Amino acid sequence: MPASIVMTVLAADRPGLVRALSETIAAHGGSWQESRMARLAGQFAGILRVECAEAECDALLAALSALESEGISVQAKREAAAPAEKRETLTLDVVGNDRPGIIRSLSAAIAGAGGNVEDLSTSLESAPMAGHPIFHAKGVVSLAAGSAPGALVAAIENLGPDLSVSVDL
Incomplete structure (x- = not known):
């Protein structure tokens, strides 16, 4: 069963931010499931959910954290699937x-x-x-x-x- 990662992303807005994020996710076999993104007061702000193989989850989380060196702040959390409430x-x-x-x-x-x-x-x-x-x-x-x-x-x-x-x- 794939792991689900939910994250927030903040950075000074510039071309290539989504590309850097999507390349990092793809390099770890991640699949971009859903997202919301906006430019707010000159800042890029995004929330998204990614799925990846459980074996790749820790490496993906580390790679997302390493994006800080490019000025991209990512807060990510692994989520367990919760039973759907009616x-x-x-x-x-x-x-x-x-x-x-x-x-x-x-x-x-x-x-x-x-x-x-x-x-x-x-x-x-x-x-x-x-x-x-x-x-x-x-x-x-x-x-x-x-x-x-x-x-x-x-x-x-x-x-x-x-x-x-x-x-x-």
């Missing part, structure tokens, strides 16, 4: 006026309703015609089987009258 997933779209603490409030509402953030992307957008910043979050939240999706929507809507929430089951 959960319902919902796609969330939240839009509203930006304000300090909005992520803290949103994450507290999700957790309070029994939700787990599976995927979340946030951005600030310019409000049409007004130009002030609008907060926009898109993501996937899972709920334990038997939880009421309506409770999650209500918890988020209770954060303020200016938030628009849509949920797809």
Whole structure:
């Protein structure tokens, strides 16, 4: 059974970062399974999951750590496959006026309703015609089987009258 490695990658953005990472993974027989990458404030930031043969895992982890000499910081952890828990997933779209603490409030509402953030992307957008910043979050939240999706929507809507929430089951 292959080993699964989950990692975060940070570096000053420049051409060739993903190539250096993918070559290191391939040199150890690794298979790039899934990832999210972005350029944020001049920095490359990525999260990814790789599978490799158990016999290659330690060597791959050492090689990823050695990328630090090229200015690429990698934090990697071997993960054991966890048994899948029966959960319902919902796609969330939240839009509203930006304000300090909005992520803290949103994450507290999700957790309070029994939700787990599976995927979340946030951005600030310019409000049409007004130009002030609008907060926009898109993501996937899972709920334990038997939880009421309506409770999650209500918890988020209770954060303020200016938030628009849509949920797809």
